[in-house]
Amino acid sequence: MVSADLAGAAGRWLASAPGSAVPTWNLVSDIRQMLMFPFMVHALRAGTIVAVTAGALGWFMVLRRQSFAGHTLAIVSFPGAAGAILLGVSVSIGYFAVTIAAALVIAAAPRSIGGRARSSESAIIGTVQAFALACGALFVSLFGGFLNGVTDLLFGSFLGISSGQVLVLLAAAVVTLALLALIARPLFFATVDPDVAAARGVPVRLLSAVFLVLLGCATAEVSQITGALLVFALLVMPAATAQRLTARPALSFTLTIAIALATAWLGLGVAFFSAYPVGFYITTFGFAGFVLASAWREGGRLVRRRARRRTPSAVVAAP
């Protein structure tokens, strides 16, 4: 995960961290201080790419109620990365290969209908997740001696992102987003009303499979920043927050990406000046946004209900 030259820079920063990286609360000079470190520039670039991809894919994922599938794909990326380290190939390859393979498997699995079948299906998903994590533990133990690397794979690290990794992320993000843009309209149609879409000749099943593969790519990218366990922070939280604030598709899509970017930048920035992990800040900011949005919506409902109760006839008669 940590390339040699950057590990040096990050190590120097870590060694001097308690003294030097103290916020002056002057925003401009703080940001300038942060950007002096090349690894931080890489981290911010990677964070930007990842946030845009995660926001876009996450918006469709939440709309399609596939967050359990997203969770599974994210978890599968852990054995992928650990296996890649064990085999000595690039970690990025491990992430992408395994999540795309898992996405194809999920897409190929038949959809079951009915309560009993569904309960046994969730048992299968639970078993698959636990087994994937167990395989990750096995790879780690076979490789031996990179216990700190394990927490990085699971919970993310922004210290060791190389410029090569940023380029790989950028290329993957461009391909993923281009494909998503290509299928966005029919996918939206198929998500909102699959039956009508199928009747109009939209290939619903194919779209669903393509979307899962794109989602796999997105989770592979996000896991490299937030770690396999915290992918949800960038995938689900911004989309859930935006969809709580507005029902209009275009607006909530834009809002999702804005929230994802803000969460990633804030998380990285605050983590730079503190001793605590970036995953904690990204999840906390994402969750705070979600809670605020939920409170905003509930508050709005309460106000409307009270207004209706106060002048019942006027409101009912209005339309």
Place this chain on the structure above:
Amino acid sequence: MTSLAGAPGLASLAGGPLGGLANIASQPFLRYAFIAGALIAAASGLVGYFVVLRSQVFTGDALSHVAFTGALAALAAGADLLVGLYGACVLVALAMAALGTGEHADDTVIGSVFAWMLGLGTLFLTIYTTSPAGSEGTSGVNVLFGTIFGLSAGQAVADSVIAAGVCAAIVVIGRPLLFASIDAAVASARRIPVRLLDVVFLGLVGVTAAAATQAVGALLLLGLLAAPAGAAQRLTARPFAGMWLSGGIAVASIWAGLLLAYAAPALPPSFTILATATGIYLAAIALTQNGRPR
């Protein structure tokens, strides 16, 4: 605590199978692992059967994340790991019972809360590993992936007693719980306290999750809850037979897994246990695939 690769100084099975068994019985940490492991597995199997029946696997997933955060919060605060583990799991389980979970629960809410819980867990992990008390950096990994060969005598006894208590409680409330799980409306019409059973059951799931975290780790306990129960539901449609079968499969998985990990020290016990449970589930699916009634 021992490393992920299993306990140091594991002897090979030099004296044949019988010699190996005698060796296992003579080593205290192996005795603890086999006895406490069996009771924890039995509890997980019995509880897991109802978790799968009630479609609360996602709830089990939630509790496994909470177990990690709770354990590390206790370590960061300098308290005993068991206190944080059981405290957090039971509290969150009861809170979820109060809020209501089930098939209609909003999965984005549950997912957001889990992700944040894990984020908090990493915070506690950092606090703990950078504090003078936590010079050992492996405890986070141990909580995530389990240290069944590292159970101390006190932990083993505590876990065994608690797991046996969970088994007994499931046996006591088994009949009404089954009724309430299958048809809540009819059950409440027959004066069965459905709400109370919900709360008690989720509390038991929380206790089981905390105990299983010691055996296979916070990330893998979902497998111990789901795999034996899924296999048992495939193999039989009769509820009580399924319940006992689920417990039996869980105990068999943990023993087979422990023996495998003992024979091949390179494999971590959590992996061998999960691999056995998954293998049994796959075998059950294959056996019932060709149209046999479930």
